[in-house]
Amino acid sequence: MIVVAVLMLVERAVGSINTVKDRKFLRENPKPDTVEGGDNQALLDWKNRRKANKSIGIAVLGSLIRLIQFISFIIGCIFIFGIYSQRDQCDGFVFWTSYIYCVLSIILYVFGVCILGCVCCCLAICNAAN
Numbered sequence: 001m002i003v004v005a006v007l008m009l010v011e012r013a014v015g016s017i018n019t020v021k022d023r024k025f026l027r028e029n030p031k032p033d034t035v036e037g038g039d040n041q042a043l044l045d046w047k048n049r050r051k052a053n054k055s056i057g058i059a060v061l062g063s064l065i066r067l068i069q070f071i072s073f074i075i076g077c078i079f080i081f082g083i084y085s086q087r088d089q090c091d092g093f094v095f096w097t098s099y100i101y102c103v104l105s106i107i108l109y110v111f112g113v114c115i116l117g118c119v120c121c122c123l124a125i126c127n128a129a130n
Helices: 002-028 041-053 054-083 084-089 092-129
Strands: none
Touching: 002 041, 002 054, 041 084, 054 084, 054 092
16 A cells, blocks of 8 residues: 555656646747637647657656556455455454445446446547538
């Protein structure tokens, strides 16, 4: 659990690096005004410079940390469900807190996947209709 907490802190710190870089870019390079029907080359150039300002390595590191967190969550849930029959040998508060956390998290993950699937289906239907 301590490792997961440390990973959460590291993930937040790594994620904030690109946010800070983006804020600095926006402060130093304000978004150019666009004119309807006019030349938007300045806006396209600004968007490309903003995209190039972000570090790909930091984004990959953040994704790797999130993947490790998710894997540790799955391993923790397997461990908690695996010791369910031996729960009387564990501290009751720690076991039941972990058990309820795992159950609620799995329910939220399943609910989130269902919502995401519905949104993707709706988008596919709307795009097929056009």
